[in-house]
Amino acid sequence: xxxxxxxxxxxxxxxxxxxxxxxxxxxxxxxxxxxxxxxxxxxxxxxxxxxxxxxxxxxxxxxxxxxxxxxxxxxxxxxxxxxxxxxxxxxxxxxxxxxxxxxxxxxxxxxxxxxxxxxxxxxxxxxxxxxxxxxxxxxxxxxxxxxxxxxxxxxxxxxxxxxxxxxxxxxxxxxxxxxxxxxxxxxxxxxxxxxxxxxxxxxxxxxxxxxxxxxxxxxxxxxxxxxxxxxxxxxxxxxxxxxxxxxxxxxxxxxxxxxxxxxxxxxxxxxxxxxxxxxxxx
Amino acid sequence: xxxxxxxxxxxxxxxxxxxxxxxxxxxxxxxxxxxxxxxxxxxxxxxxxxxxxxxxxxxxxxxxxxxxxxxxxxxxxxxxxxxxxxxxxxxxxxxxxxxxxxxxxxxxxxxxxxxxxxxxxxxxxxxxxxxxxxxxxxxxxxxxxxxxxxxxxxxxxxxxxxxxxxxxxxxxxxxxxxxxxxxxxxxxxxxxxxxxxxxxxxxxxxxxxxxxxxxxxxxxxxxxxxxxxxxxxxxxxxxxxxxxxxxxxxxxxxxxxxxxxxxxxxxxxxxxxxxxxxxxxxxxxxxxxx
Amino acid sequence: xxxxxxxxxxxxxxxxxxxxxxxxxxxxxxxxxxxxxxxxxxxxxxxxxxxxxxxxxxxxxxxxxxxxxxxxxxxxxxxxxxxxxxxxxxxxxxxxxxxxxxxxxxxxxxxxxxxxxxxxxxxxxxxxxxxxxxxxxxxxxxxxxxxxxxxxxxxxxxxxxxxxxxxxxxxxxxxxxxxxxxxxxxxxxxxxxxxxxxxxxxxxxxxxxxxxxxxxxxxxxxxxxxxxxxxxxxxxxxxxxxxxxxxxxxxxxxxxxxxxxxxxxxx
Numbered sequence: 149x150x151x152x153x154x155x156x157x158x159x160x161x162x163x164x165x166x167x168x169x170x171x172x173x174x175x176x177x178x179x180x181x182x183x184x185x186x187x188x189x190x191x192x193x194x195x196x197x198x199x200x201x202x203x204x205x206x207x208x209x210x211x212x213x214x215x216x217x218x219x220x221x222x223x224x225x226x227x228x229x230x231x232x233x234x235x236x237x238x239x240x241x242x243x244x245x246x247x248x249x250x251x252x253x254x255x256x257x258x259x260x261x262x263x264x265x266x267x268x269x270x271x272x273x274x275x276x277x278x279x280x281x282x283x284x285x286x287x288x289x290x291x292x293x294x295x296x297x298x299x300x301x302x303x304x305x306x307x308x309x310x311x312x313x314x315x316x317x318x319x320x321x322x323x324x325x326x327x328x329x330x331x332x333x334x335x336x337x338x339x340x341x342x343x344x345x346x347x348x349x350x351x352x353x354x355x356x357x358x359x360x361x362x363x364x365x366x367x368x369x370x371x372x373x374x375x376x377x378x379x380x381x382x383x384x385x386x387x388x389x390x391x392x393x394x395x396x397x398x399x400x401x402x403x404x405x406x407x408x409x410x411x412x413x414x415x416x417x418x419x420x421x422x423x424x425x426x427x428x429x430x
Numbered sequence: 431x432x433x434x435x436x437x438x439x440x441x442x443x444x445x446x447x448x449x450x451x452x453x454x455x456x457x458x459x460x461x462x463x464x465x466x467x468x469x470x471x472x473x474x475x476x477x478x479x480x481x482x483x484x485x486x487x488x489x490x491x492x493x494x495x496x497x498x499x500x501x502x503x504x505x506x507x508x509x510x511x512x513x514x515x516x517x518x519x520x521x522x523x524x525x526x527x528x529x530x531x532x533x534x535x536x537x538x539x540x541x542x543x544x545x546x547x548x549x550x551x552x553x554x555x556x557x558x559x560x561x562x563x564x565x566x567x568x569x570x571x572x573x574x575x576x577x578x579x580x581x582x583x584x585x586x587x588x589x590x591x592x593x594x595x596x597x598x599x600x601x602x603x604x605x606x607x608x609x610x611x612x613x614x615x616x617x618x619x620x621x622x623x624x625x626x627x628x629x630x631x632x633x634x635x636x637x638x639x640x641x642x643x644x645x646x647x648x649x650x651x652x653x654x655x656x657x658x659x660x661x662x663x664x665x666x667x668x669x670x671x672x673x674x675x676x677x678x679x680x681x682x683x684x685x686x687x688x689x690x691x692x693x694x695x696x697x698x699x700x701x702x703x704x705x706x707x708x709x710x711x712x713x714x715x716x717x718x719x720x
Numbered sequence: 721x722x723x724x725x726x727x728x729x730x731x732x733x734x735x736x737x738x739x740x741x742x743x744x745x746x747x748x749x750x751x752x753x754x755x756x757x758x759x760x761x762x763x764x765x766x767x768x769x770x771x772x773x774x775x776x777x778x779x780x781x782x783x784x785x786x787x788x789x790x791x792x793x794x795x796x797x798x799x800x801x802x803x804x805x806x807x808x809x810x811x812x813x814x815x816x817x818x819x820x821x822x823x824x825x826x827x828x829x830x831x832x833x834x835x836x837x838x839x840x841x842x843x844x845x846x847x848x849x850x851x852x853x854x855x856x857x858x859x860x861x862x863x864x865x866x867x868x869x870x871x872x873x874x875x876x877x878x879x880x881x882x883x884x885x886x887x888x889x890x891x892x893x894x895x896x897x898x899x900x901x902x903x904x905x906x907x908x909x910x911x912x913x914x915x916x917x918x919x920x921x922x923x924x925x926x927x928x929x930x931x932x933x934x935x936x937x938x939x940x941x942x943x944x945x946x947x948x949x950x951x952x953x954x955x956x957x958x959x960x961x962x963x964x965x966x967x968x969x970x971x972x973x974x975x976x977x978x979x980x981x982x983x984x985x986x987x
Contacts, residue, residue, distance in 0.1 A: 189606040190577065202944060226946050234944040241934045242941035246884040247853050253956035255945035266956040284732075288888040291473065302945065318604050321473045321633050322675045348606040387608030392636075392678040392700050399704045414678050418685035425691050425710060487899050518903040526900040528925035538922065542905030573929070587904060 153177040154310060154342055155201055155232075159210035162196055170196045172365045173210070180309070183336045183343045185356035187376075189387045193365040194346050198314045201344070202232040215309065230259060233303030237315040239295035248290075248298055249274065249283040255306045266305075273305035276338070277331050293324025297331055304335070310342040311335060317352065329355065350377065350389045354412055361386070374410040393417035432460035433595060433627050434484055434516075439493035441479055453479040455651040456493070461595075466621050466628045468642030468659075470635060472673045476651040477631050481597050484629070485516040497595075514543050517593030521600045523584035524577065532558075532575075532583050533568040539591040557586040561616060578609045582616070589620065597629040602637065614641055635669065636677040639698040647672075660696040679703050729789075729847045735780040736964060738849045742858035744965040748972045749846045755979045756839055764982040765834055771975040772842045779849050789844035790837060800836055804829040854957075856880045861959060874950025882938070890931060897926050 155178040162171040170193045178184055188194040199205045200212050203219040215231055217224040233255075236242050245251040249270050256266045274280040277297040287295055296316055303311055313332065317325040329352060335341040345356060353359045359376040361369040363386045369376045377383065377390050380398040384390070390398075393414055397407045405424065411417050441454040454476045461467050471477040482488045483495055486508045495502050497516065502509040517539075520526070529535035536557055540550045558568060561582040567575070572583050581601075588596065598617065602610040618641065621628040632638055638645055638659070645662040647654040649672050655662060662669075666676045666684060683697045693710060697703045732738070737745075752771065759765040776786065790797070805825040814821040847855075860877035867873050898908070901922045908919050 189608050204940065204944065226948070229944055229946050234941075236937065236941055238934075238937060240889055241937035244885060244938065244942060244945075245853065245881055247851070250853055250956070254942075254947075257954050257956060258946040258948065260952045260954050263954055263956055263958050266954065270956060286888070287885065288892075306945070323472055323673050350607075387606065389607040393682060395700050396679065396682075396703050399700065400707065403704070403708060414681040414685060417678075418682045418689070421682065421707070422686060422689045422691060425686070425707070425714075426689075482899070485903060487902060513903055513905055518900075520896065520900045520903065523900065525930055526897055526904075526922070526926050528922045528929075539904040542907070591905065 152179045154180050154215055155344070156213045157197075157200070157207075157210065158213070160200065160207045160212055161209035162193075162200060162205060163208050170365050171200075174365075174367065176360065176367060178310075178342065178344060180342055181336065181340050183333070183345070183355075183357045185345045185347060185353035185359045185373075186362055187347060187350065187353045187359055187388060188362035189348055192362045192386075194362045195314050197362065198234070198312050198344065198346050201310075201312050202234055203228050204234075226259070230306055231309045233306055233308040233311045235296070235299050235303060235311065235313040235316050237318050239292050239299060239319065242299050243287045243295060246286055247283075248279065248285050248287055251287065251298060252283075252302045252305050255302055259306070269305045269307070270301075273301040276304055276334070277301045278327075291324060292320045293327045296320065296324065296328050300328075300331055300335075304339070304341075308341065310344065312344045312346070314346045315348070316345075317347070317349065325349075325352075348388065350383075350391060354391060361388070374412060377412060378409040380409075431463050433463040433498055434461040435459070435496040435499075436480075436483070437494040437496070439480070439483060439495060440491050441476075441483065441488060442491040443479075445491065452651050454483070454490075457648075457651075457653045458493075459646060459653055459656050461627065461629065462644070463627055464621075464625055465643040466618070466630060466641055468638040468645040469629060469631045469648065470633065470638060470645060470674060471648035471654075472633065474650075475648040475672075477646075477648045478599060479651075480648065481518065481599065481629065481631055484595065484597060485518045486512045487518070511543075514539075514591050515594050517588040517591055517596040519585050519588045519596070519598045519601060521603050522581075523588070524580035527572045527580060527584055527587075530571055531569050532563065532572050535572050535583060536568075536587045536590050539587055543591060553590040553592065554586075557590040560589065560620060561586045578605060578612070581605070581609075581613070585613075585616075592624075593626070595627040595629065597631070599631045600633070601630065602632075610637070617641070633674065635663075635666075635674060635680075635698075639663070639677055659698070663696045663698045729844065730851045731781055731785065731848050732851070733780060733849065735778060735849070737775060737779040737845065739964070740849075740968060741959050741961050741965045742850050742854040743862055743959055744961070744969055745846050745850055746855075746858055746862060748968060749843055751972045751976055752842045753839065755976050756835055756842070758976075758983070759835075759979050760983045761986045762831065763986055764979045765831065765838075767975060767978050767982055769834065769838050771972065772838050772845070775845050776841065779845060781848055785848065786841050786844070789840055789848075793836075793840060797833060797836060801829045801833050804832045852884045853881065856884070857955065857957065858959065874953070878950075886934070889934075890927070893930055894923065894927055897923050 157174050157176050160171060160174040161169055163169045174197065186194045186197060196205065200207060200219065201214060203225055206220045212219045214228050217228055219228060243251050244254050252270045252273055253266050256269060271280065274283055277300055279294060279297050279301060282290065282294065287298060290298070317328050320328060332343060332345060333355065336343050345352065347353055354373045354377065356373060359369070359371065359373050360367050361376060361383065368386070369379055369382065377394050380390050380395055391412055393411055393416070397409060397411045397417065401407055401409065407420050407424070411420060437458050439454055439457045440452065443449070443451045443453050457480060469477045469481060479488065483490055486502055489503060497509065497512065500509065502512055527535050529538060533554055536554045537550050540553050563582060563586060572580060575583065585601065601617065602613045605613060614637065617628060617630065620626070630641060642659050644657065645659055646656045647662060647669060655665065663680060666680050670676045677698055679700055680698050683693065683703070693706050695702070695706060697706050752768070755768040755771065756765070759768050805821055807825070812820050812822050813826070856877050860873055863871070863873045902908070906919055906922055908916065911919070
């Protein structure tokens with residue numbers, strides 16, 4: 149394992165029951181500071197991979213190394229979990245305490261951090277996700293997006309090297325999704341935290357540094373968003389979406405246009421189209 | 431002909447408490463018989479509160495609701511059988527499944543209608559077929575099914591009541607793209623084959639683009655607009671100012687308009703976009719652009 | 721509807737009572753309960769009530785809230801009063817058919833009524849000014865000596881915390897399920913007792929399933945956040961004992977002594 153790779157799986161296989169492999173011979177390395185999106189439809193095995201990164205599950209074959217620790221080593225369990233924080237899909241079912249700040253403190257209390265330091269780190273984490281004013285609220289009164297930011301604050305407070313988010317926006321409305329995505333991007337930019345985002349929304353994967361597409365327990369595409377989303381046909385076949393503009397370009401190119409297949413944003417698309425359409429006019 | 435009509439419908443939450451809030455504020459609208467009407471708005475826009483009035487789950491604080499011309503709260507009492515005529519599929523409907531077999535769960539609504547056994551059976555089988563729920567699945571426990579399958583069972587349970595109007599609250603919430611597409615396809619084909627009036631509540635303009643014939647936009651408890659889908663998309667600017675997402679494709683054509691490249695139609699789906707671009711070039715007399 | 725049931729009786733504030741250490745508040749409340757039960761004469765009971773009114777005044781909460789705490793127990797109050805009125809021997813002051821009311825009976829009824837009312841108002845001083853979270857923490861601390869008998873103090877406190885967190889969520893969920901089943905034609909209002917009992921099944925089954933699913937997911941999330949029981953755990957909020965806590969404890973002991981003294985004198 150090179151010093152750069154903080155998560156590294158080698159020929160990793162996983163199955164709940166014999167004969168039904170959910171993950172097949174996976175070799176994925178994730179570099180420090182990288183923002184990686186794992187894209188796949190339900191049942192593709194992407195959430196299972198997430199659970200292997202912090203030793204909730206251990207490989208049935210092959211190995212998973214996190215910060216040089218083998219996740220099968222039970223003695224390292226808490227070191228691993230402290231370094232790989234995890235945020236889940238349902239915002240309601242991961243908040244433990246009846247007061248926001250108490251919940252953010254939960255992980256720190258578990259690991260025996262001194263009270264004064266907990267206070268400091270909780271306040272900092274709440275400010276980072278923009279929820280400091282809500283510190284003495286009951287989580288029940290908050291929106292889904294706010295609850296999810298509280299869950300992220302609870303992880304930030306533990307100062308992990310890496311955060312794995314398992315479909316954190318699947319149950320949120322557009323406004324909540326935007327807030328959470330902004331918070332996720334901030335994790336990398338401000339704190340240098342390595343982010344692994346599990347999602348089936350391509351518009352979220354587009355914002356990552358690297359996209360890995362998983363289908364039937366195997367990575368089938370791996371690269372920058374531009375590289376990955378230009379494979380419109382493969383993505384559509386696995387039941388995933390591509391950005392509308394990428395799809396438009398792909399379809400127009402079938403009619404003999406010569407547009408850049410790596411177009412991802414509406415601005416790029418509008419500029420390319422404007423050029424062609426004005427040409428056509430002349 | 432309108433099937434549902436509201437007149438100055440207002441609903442106040444927590445009336446008389448410090449938390450008093452107008453969730454629906456003076457909404458008057460008419461929903462045409464047949465076809466799919468989308469209801470969009472951000473969280474707290476009043477869209478969910480509005481639709482819960484259509485089948486009498488909520489009673490308006492003031493104003494009236496008519497089904498087929500009849501006041502549903504005439505003399506202050508709910509119209510008998512209203513909930514069988516206006517079906518409502520809630521968000522995450524799989525969480526209301528309770529019977530030990532798929533068959534029994536789909537049969538729950540029809541049984542409440544006091545239909546005879548033969549008719550119940552007919553309806554369950556019909557709804558199951560429509561949703562691709564195989565006969566072998568009917569005797570299985572619904573709790574063994576996958577998330578997407580459970581959702582189809584739950585929706586079939588409301589469909590089996592054969593309501594004249596059926597309302598879906600975020601039917602695709604939490605599903606992956608494939609699941610979303612399949613739910614929307616089922617809704618579309620059901621609407622076409624049954625002639626039933628369908629109302630779909632959603633956050634997503636993109637989902638509505640390929641689905642709805644008409645769209646109701648709610649904003650802060652008020653009716654912002656109610657019009658044919660293309661006309662609603664022509665107000666994309668105002669809609670995105672409300673905090674709703676408009677599809678990428680609409681934004682692209684907005685940008686093109688700023689470049690003085692004007693198309694005759696509103697563009698909000700990819701296929702339509704391709705068609706419009708090809709026509710544009712053909713009209714300008716250019717070749718296909720290469 | 722269900723939401724109107726106030727689970728959380730806490731009214732945030734900055735009064736001296738709010739700021740007292742929750743452990744002391746619990747102990748003082750217990751002293752107060754002893755006062756009320758020990759009081760045998762109207763004078764000593766009045767002393768206890770004076771203590772309660774003084775504490776209530778210090779909370780700076782609206783007096784109307786006192787009434788609010790009593791509302792749910794009105795039936796209990798009425799029954800207590802009525803029973804006491806009828807079952808005491810003494811000089812008859814009123815008679816209707818076989819019912820007779822005596823002067824002793826009335827005296828006792830008033831006495832019992834005052835006792836129960838002050839108990840309720842007195843303990844609401846505690847719950848109004850102390851958040852459930854603080855209460856749980858204080859209980860855990862107060863009970864911690866029991867750990868030597870292998871009593872699961874931490875686990876109990878954790879269970880209380882989680883219940884406080886999830887009761888509102890489950891209430892909301894119940895409302896949603898009820899609406900959904902109503903939309904499928906469920907009738908909860910009409911029918912025989914048996915039919916109505918059967919109508920609850922479609923609500924209870926999904927509710928239980930959902931509660932179990934939540935429990936499972938919560939357990940997983942707790943594990944991911946390094947939860948491993950009470951061993952080696954710290955708390956962010958430390959309960960601090962200040963001069964005000966000691967002073968209030970002394971004051972309440974003074975009132976307790978006064979109650980005993982007055983009782984002895986008046987007998």
